[in-house]
Amino acid sequence: MLLALLFFPFFALPATALPVRLLLGLHIAAGTAALLIGLVPMLSRTGGGAHVRAGRLYTVCMVAVAATAGGLCVLQPLTLGRLFLTGIALLSFYLSFSGWRAARRRSVQLPTSDIVLAGIAVAVGLGMVAAGVWLGAVLFAFFGALICVFAGLDTWHGVRRAGPATGPAAWVLRHVTRMGGSYISAATAFIVVNLGRWLPAGAPSWAGLAGWLAPTFIGSFVILRAVRRYRARLQPRPDAAHPAKAARPLAGLALLLALAAPAVAQVPGRLTGTITDEAGRPLPYATVGVTGKGVGTVADEQGRFQLALPAAQVTASDTLRFALLGYAAQSRVAGSLPAGQLLTVVLPEAAISLPNVRVQARGLDSVRIGNRHYRTNLQTNFALGKQPGLNVGSEIGRVFQLPTRGAWLDTFEFVLSANDFDTIQLRINIYKLQGGTPAGLLLRYPIYKQLTRLGATRIRIDLRPEHLFVEENEIAITVEWIGHSRRGSQLALPLLMPAFATHLYRYGAANRWKKFTGMSTTMELLVLE
Template structure:
């Protein structure tokens, strides 16, 4: 009887400690278009809402380490202009992911007034004591900030996007502008299936992005997302610095709420008390 109890105890201990020895899963691969077989750059890849993700590079390649406890979850691939795809993580270490293009829909006709006026919607000021930092990290992932743009009942032509940045430690910055429907006070599904990728010199002050060439016209409230894309290499290797080096700081203003996420397809976080210094110039 004593021997049986000892055997049962050892078995229970083995089960208890098994997760501690489970290994993470390293997924690598490439994302390409179904019709052309061409690589799709900067695809968002992640476990939706779990803050585990990455972004494909300019050649569609990706590498993502999945914690062992999420091995039975689902990995989602999302790209502007393509059908979203989800795949089981378990049993797969290498992926060749093929995404189908979305059918091109006719643009909704948005009629402006006879004499549209130029307006600035959002937070057009910044406080010297409200700011945050974006840092290089070991993971190859995004950082995205969203700003609510309230059009009211009047349709608008989007002219420019603006965000206040300062203290850069890099010469240029790559990011993508996204437009989302409003869903329970947070960004929801993508509203515009058009890739707006920007690579620009960065310096202190307002960064302005021209939107006129994209012919963007909307007539409902929405979120504009500033999705900052990671560089090829960290500015300071993680092994040499306890804290990753700041790439730049972003401005803010008292009041409202800051909305952001720190991972591809990750959960949006709402922090009340201060809002992002960002706005759109529109014609209404």
């Protein structure tokens, strides 16, 4: 997980990238195989050949599930849903591996290699807790804490060279509870991922909750019955004489899943609604997007919007952000959104204060910053073809280095290298920077541009009516795609590479910014100093 956090800025690959597709295919295949194979030991004769071979193969599958889940976490942007699945995969792996080792050695005494593995698992669990707290991923921290509990107990008993119970059949209890807990975790993850596809539109919220908790309750019942079966074979010791006490870690797993249940409430497949101000007037071109993901859109001139929420990308714990310059942004948790109902979002008006400007009576010199020519075959695209509705709200821009004494913004020019839409609406945004990426708008009011010309064209935006004096050493100016006619599939800007500039791109109205040094689109800024 620490590797995932380190490599995240460099490996934010889309879901369609070949490495992601290969890993995802292996992950799904291994998880499906584990769920099917895991039924064999439950239904076959205990200790028989089929039981032993299926248990070994199940453990191998869980190793593959955990490895591919970690790989997907490294290659893809860190999201709460991705962290949840990675955490539950790691927990399932450790439970299955420790349970299999107990049966293989027919002992609860841990050899040095298992003690080392338990110690590593504790370190990983602590890292998951720290990452979960830092990223606000509560479930990820919970799963890390549970790994710490199981692996910590193993480490403690291994160092002391004493098991939690003694006797010839004590290892059976460990094997049953660990393997059973692993299967419960894997089955829960499988149901959570697919529940949105299985349930019909408009299904009650309790249906999703029941699907989430069903593996825990059913699995706990089966495991406790197995524990009672072997209770008589354990030597009389208080901690081992009662199955309820012996299966306390399993009860902890059930409690964790119950606490996490609200986070997987059903997410509607499509969201429809209207964005208005406090007086009920529609707010045209307000943005709607899932925070940190490439899922978003822009409302039309009447404030109406439709947004698809793919189950593979959006989880119930994700946040939708509704925003428009001049109004206070509002957020909604995806799991709380009404299914099949029209949503009305009200944005309160917010005053925007800009720094005071000291005007001096002196001559002003003009300075042009940026790239004017665009002889290149490379393009950076707004429209990606397959899901044009999700592309609306994307932004493309660049960073401009300004004179050190400050400057008045006079004119902004950019080039469209491809456009086959009859009509497009664009919005020009000017940002201050924080950490090299856009952090806050410098405008009081939106700047819109409608274009009805097909093909390549140069567009000029007069910034003088904004009376914008900027003291920052660098700013970002972006072009945001906010509307289009029904006909059309291509909208792009030229991409220059190499270039002494920084290119900015954001796919989705509330997604994270991506920054690329050494490249730029054709944009030019005229300032007066």
